[in-house]
Amino acid sequence: MSFEELLDQAGGLGRFQIFQLVLFCITNILTYPHIVLENFTAAIPDHRCWVQILDNDTVSGNDTRTFSQDVLLRISIPLDSNLKPEKCHRFIHPQWQLLHLNETVANKTEADTEPCVDGWVYDRSYFPSTIITEWDLVCESQSLKSVVQTLFMTGSLLGSLIYSLLSDRFGRKVVYLWCLLQLGIADTAAAFAPTFLIYCILRFWAGLSIMTPMINSFCLMSEWTTTKRKSVAIVLMMSSYNIGQMFLGGLAFAIRSWHTLHLAVSVPLLVLLLPSRKLVESFQWLIVRNQLEKGVKELRRVAHINGKKNAEETLTIEYVKSIIQNVLDAVQTKPSIFQLFHAPKVIMRTFCICFSRSTLGGIISVFQRTGAILAPLLMTLLGYSLHLPWIIYGVITLLAGLVILPLPETRNQPLVNTLQDVENNTIYSRKVKQEDTSTKVTQL
Template sequence: MSDVGEILKAVGDFGPFQQWLVLITLFPCLSVAFHQFCQLFMVAHVPHHCDTSWIRNISPNLTEEEQLNLTLPRDADGEYEQCSMYSPVDWDLSSIVAYGLNATEKCSSGWVYPSGQPPSLLTEFDLVCDRKNLNDISQSVYMLGLFLGTVIFGPLSDRIGRRPVVLISVFLQGLFGVGIAFVPHFYVYMAFRCVVGASVTGISMTILALATEWVGVSSRPEAVLFSHCCFAIGQILLAGLSYGIRNWRLLEIAGSAPIFAFFFCIQVLPESARWLVTKGRIEEAKKVLQKAAATNKRTIPPGLLEQLTPEKQTKSGSALDLFRKKHLQKVTLIMSCTWFVNSLVYYGLSLNVTNFGLDIYLTQLAFGAVEIPARVGCIFTLQWFGRRKTQAVLLLLSGLVCLIIAGIPEDQPVATTVLAITGKFTASASFSTSYVYTAELFPTVVRQTGVGLCLMSARVAGIMAPLIHLLGQYHRAIPMAIFGSAPMVGGLLCVLLPETRGTDLLDDTGGSCPPAEVCENANSSSENEHVKAKDGGQDNEYTKTTQF
């Protein structure tokens, strides 16, 4: 039987075919960045106060200032209260002026906002006072959609293929993304955002799998790096788009509708040849492999292609294996914690862009721009310092920055923003490190299961991050204290993990020793262990190795 990997080597590791594939799949990454953070610019804070037009029925000739003086209490700073008003009475105006109003109540007739303001989620759905928490809750609902997408689209791509899941996810994102611009109620908005979140995960997960299964081992880091950098570019574009379009409905259409252009690439988007072979669809696999070879101007030896047969069913690992063996149990628990705290600090900073005190558009621009050197730089640090040290140090630095932010006075927005950008840099680099480190720690038979479990842990943290921001109403330092202490714990736990730099990837769950030790033992024993095979009457020796 000819291995599909041998044919892919003949096709080329990263020729024009794979380059076009990566380029095509980068386009949806821009929309992913838009949907992750667009709501931050749709809930811009504006002054507001209770609607007290009831007094106009008593005296329609009152000026606005007179109306507010008579119907709104003032706070300690002498400003009008935003969430309370004097209770309406049926007195005449002279009695109200003479005796004044004392009894207060919450706004009962809605709120009044400055005229001339472009429509926003805050003003259209009254996300103020008792309803202001709906903003953070809706962000958590979106993160719930990301979690559901992991559960739904991961298994679905293994069942029906990578290409159909990408197209389904793109269609859902475009349809419900544009549909958000026409929702009549905020709860409908949250439901649509949840679907968009699920489609975002479907796109990001499946595109990564598709690119990984087509690109050769030596070029896979670059392919993943391109998608990460494109996500950062999407954040930069979001800052410019939201600055130019202040109407939240028009902004949603402008950020969602372009994804439909991806359907023009349907004919050139290939299915994974590896997936086709595993499903026994050999003729389809041959056609797509021949097309790839022709695009790369390479030739597949006819005999090699004809020997292509369905892969034999091999024993696969299960989620129980991750907890059944001691070394895998340690890796699973620590890496799940690592992904959790990494996601917590990343979204804790990213979703707090409106509260650092400086212009949110410039801050978002800096947040997006800083991710590009962060993700590129981690590739070199992984080679120089190894996976374990890089992961641990980046998490510790992320936590330290957040703890410093928690102690900075509120009247120092520049220092707070600079530190937040530094924290975003380290958190982004840590995320890229996690992708590489996690894939190397888990054996092949449980790698997808292990990475999926870690990803679910990150999605749970994403759900919690907006809710933790709600604790800021009790003390402004509480959220940043949590976002800072969590990665500090995760960074210390990383010290217990084995180093994987320069070691072979494991294929099976092995014994009771850590992956790095297993590889070292396997490599040392392979020098003395030889397997003899008869070939034309001569004994040929080959060394057993573990390959990915």
Template sequence: MADFDQVLKKHIGELGPYQIWWCFLVYLPAIPCCMHMFSMVFIGATPVHYCATPELDLMDLLQRNGSWAERMNATIPWELTDGVWQHSSCTRYNLSDEYSNLAPTNTTAETFNMATNLSITGCDAGWEYDRSQFHTSVTMEFDLVCNRKWLNNLAQSILMVGVLCGAVLFGDLSDRYGRKLTFFIVLSLQVIFGVANAFTHSYAAFVCLRFLVGACAYPVFMIAFVIGQEIVGPSKRALAGSVIELAFAAAIMVLAGLAYAIREWTFLQLAITLPSAVSILSWWLIPESPRWLIARGRVEEAMEVIHLMAKRNGKTLPSDLDLDVKTRVRRSSGGQPSALDLVRTPNMLRKSVLIFFNWFVVTILYYGLSLGTSDLAGDDYVNFFLSGVVEVPGYLSSCVVIERFGRRVPHMLYMVVGGVACVAAAFIPKHLTPLTITLVMIGKFGAAGAFNIIYIWTGELYPTVVRNVGVGVSVLWSRCGGIASPFIALLKDVWGPLPLIILGAPACLAGALALVLPETLGLPLPQTSEEAEHFGRRRRTNEQYIPGNNVESDVKMIATQ
């Protein structure tokens, strides 16, 4: 009698051609779904803008008398920003009192010298935008600048609220009704809401649809991740998890190219969304997760999938193969598993608190740096592309080191390195811009590596019966960090180094606390809540419980390294 991990090792292969094909089919739609997480960088881009001055437009003054610089001096006051004098983006001179003086017979000097005696007012006539880089954007369409600029940040936060709700809702549904059905439901809804989002003409409708897009887009990635973890053997889980994490890096790089080619926000939104529609056709190619079927007691269906996997991998199953499932369908509470099982017992409560805190902090670090690429010197598209490139070594290196050194210590190191780099960057003098950028990119490298590890680690710490809801609730806490991250950049108005300090300092603390969590390298995945409660609990200084084939068997102990 063998459990599913043993079947994979001995008879199917831990990562055969069919598992690779399966992972490809569910991982591919995760890329456009991840692009929604960052799309506000371009569809909500804020170009250079100044107050509109309809009084001068009516006089056609720019064409007849003055150059652009003269018009700016006549209508827009100067202000000191970060030690540099520049024209204000949110105020203008009040020309109403002097409108009668702008007669066509006035000379250029007479026309433009009158500005020194004018009062200053807000942009009561709207704004003029520089459309040389971004032809249209949500910011320009809804005037999300000046005293309304926080609404731009709010739109990104609303998306993360949707991710938060969707992760819990669809995570629980996928544990109850299956990975496959839930995966294709959220994939279809993401296409519907994403397309609708492109045709909104009011800010309220836009943010409502952003909520729905977030609620459906991120669960596609989340469920794909869980499927990948459940269909490969223990020694290949880290690889499977790292490959799908590359979807974030790929999404950033592809989005940079799309945004460079498509400068209209409506068409860019469609270009991000529509590729997912093609993936819906793979319904007939993807079976249900056999591990989920076993956990639900649907043994015959699980055996059909197992036979299919063996056949596609060129393997032959023994005729007397019998799955050990008699304890897999038991529940610690005797009822339907739920999010309460994550904190119902002392050991699970302690592990969940530490997991949730690490998710919260690493998300603030990751999104705070990802959404702040416009602050880097140079081209916006190149900078954003490079922010995706730097993630690749973070994901790949973390994939390698966790197979050799486990999950705990590497996660701690990535978090601490990323946190220290951000704090150090906060105090670098402004004239050392290359050094600041280098430290920020090191911070992004650390965030990417830590994100990769915490995803894999979380999936291994929670049992099959609540694994998806465990990852979902973890994502809930991470999205609390995602909701806050767009507003952290605004704190630079209080104190310049404050945003980077807020990003970096908690990362160091979270990394240190992660050392309390148990190691999972090479261990079987816990299936039941009973196994998860005992998993990682030490009875003696050098011993740790690991899940066995039967929870009623003697407790197995291994020496910790």
């Protein structure tokens, strides 16, 4: 309860926490759409092969002008099994005999076809442009669309682990700002990518930074909010992801060009860097990094923003040190990530959360990103059974619900600060329960 007591004196849910919550929610609304951006920017419109008699405006002085577009299409493009024009092949020569519908076709041989060697014609009635139409990612190049999405998700997997380690080393705020800047620059530049290869590189770069603003915003919000208000703040932040998805759908309906849509969700991230500079580094992280004086300075800053008077007189270094002495003693020994593997309860909780709290947050995010990479691959099982991918998705979801059962209850419980708190949770929980009871008696 040491950090809880200090947070309460600095204002557990004041102007600062409200500012922080609103900023994070707005940022999440604009950040999350980058994960599913290709749903719109890589939409595949109807297309067919380019043919000269249909699409060459310089053709003149022949009899083709007397025929309608439908007729010319019929003699130029073969039909598929659904009696729709083929998307990837055309007749080598116009098949004029197809116009004589009353002729017997008993001894007719199938006409020779060829790929779309001269390019494609796209239906631009809904999407004037996508990356598909920009670089002709159709037919034999259609799999390249999945390459972009796989590269982005692979970047998010690597970034989750790399930047979570950097967050624990250099601080939540500075890494948060850097990743926000990186994401804004990468996806803004992607809107002007001259080639598909450069576009893939920029999307991979954007993927490296996509998860860190979300993870670090949760860390900062949790570490600057008292236990009683934490759940409300987290629920609101989680809801911002859903709002972000709806926001992208509405935005894509209004903005049909992929270039403009990319800019519309990327440039605002650069603007959000200005208010994000007013964020305060995590007090708990500063204490864990043995930066007591800076931590007390940030604690006073938050208390001042929240309107707490005489914060400098009450929140002195000596007072803060006396409150969190147990934590200061624990952080004298620098832990490494390998110590996590000697803490069975931490491993169990991490595993349970991975299957369905920053280094741990990064590990959890790695599992999430791995799932995001593998999920599209499960759809290839449709070739064996139309029901198999959906059965797998459903079974995994049910298992994820079951593995939550061994996790401890966190309602009205403060965050644990050390590995020892987790491993000795019986003593820790008893202490917390006693303190909670005394608090309730005092309030009554």
